[in-house]
Amino acid sequence: MSTDTLKLIVGLGNPGPQYRFNRHNVGVWFLDEICRRYHGELRPEARFHGNVARVTIEGNDVRLLFPTTFMNRSGLSVASLCHYFDIQPQQMLVAYDEIDFPVGTTRLKSGGGHGGHNGMRDIISALGGANDFKRLRIGVGHPGDKNKVANYVLSDPGKDDTIQIEHDIDQALKVLPQLVNGQWNQAMQTLHSQSPVADSQ
Template structure:
């Protein structure tokens, strides 16, 4: 298993989407950039907000695509091509309906699970699904008919606090991830519940 060299946070661009559940992945990368005291800056060649940070002794590329969620793969592929990164060197943070707010999970590989950002990323990477995922729980509205409005809606105050607490815990596990200690990172993160 390769070392993680880039962390990409999926979301939709624009102020109307910044605080929506679908941007939970972007919130992770934004929090990591703040924690690293390195601002994300618009980078046209990567179609997004980019920074290179030194975190827990590792150089890490951070990216929040400025494309809409269903076109995230273009930005991911551009970053990979420029830095010659392989999919298994990526950690992609995204919102996850099947996990409750206040929890998060790491996952290696797998399908897109209906997530349009992951679907486009898999396609843009030549159907290579070997990238790592950081699944940020946002909960499910209970009905498939409500999913679009739900993910594009803003969480309530308590729900957002729980999501933020899970993101904080994610940041505490990243040193293990970057050191290749996936078991340690998973044990800690998967037992956390805000």
Template sequence: MIKLLVGLGNPGQKYQKTRHNAGFLLLDELAREKAVTFSKEVRFFGDLAEVNLSAGKLYLLKPATFMNRSGRSVSSFMKYYKINPEEVLVVHDELDFEVGTLKLKSGGGHGGHNGLRDIIASLGVKDFKRLRVGIGRPKPGMQVADYVLSDFSKTDVQHVKELFYNFFNYLSLLQGGDYELAMQELHSRIK
């Protein structure tokens, strides 16, 4: 059962449309779809919204810390609401997938992603679920840091947003605890 959906990104206008902010982008689209707004929550070091789905309430959290300090926000929220790691889905950018590919994963390492690294360090466990949003690899000669902090092209961002709206159809399955079916359906239908 998923109770908390965390989108990873960097705060501020400068980073708003960057590839590294794929997690924020998904949460912003879900909030827009459900007509809810985020509010600043100082005690959780982030922005918070709540959506009501058929399976109940789902919290949306965008850490207002920079990417490499995301764990502070996530762990403080989880402690306050007594949410277990297996009830969390973290949405993040993934270099190893083509732009727009969406893949669910349960547990695992950080794969060099600083946001995941900090969440794992803060929680002391790796047992949370992830939605990996493909952003592709930089062209030869371009630094990875420069690439992830550059904006999506208009075509890519439109494609990614369309996939997000398809993913929203699986939220009730995830929230209801049917992770395996959601993963099977997502991986077979969203390309």
């Protein structure tokens, strides 16, 4: 089995209905849409400290994980599942909110630092510093003041931004078969060439 083949997709967010539609939970929106399209269901798994689903994408067995430890403890959940199923970091994609990108910009990235994202910071730490996993960075915009970031990401986007983020997730889902099959460069080229405007002609 190629190490480029995805075995795990993680969507970051916080548990609880009050957080469900927050900007900080767009990674979970991504998982929910995968479940809807590929007939999966996220269910609580205590040993993995999160909600887990299993889907088949292009003939590949892929696990989905929503850590329910709260964002800054996401690594506990990710490391538990990776160790149990012997999944290597490079076989994992993590989807999360990116405040450095405006709404309408979604990018794939392989490796790198945590970029100040608490969930990513904890995952890298829990994996012993391993950071060579794939990322799907879903733009949610920035409030313009670093002191307002915490409240901003823990609030719901407005209607127009919600529609655009849902469009961005839809565009990412279109390249998911390529990602799962290890066609990373092709998926990146396709996604990054998409129009950032949801209603563009």
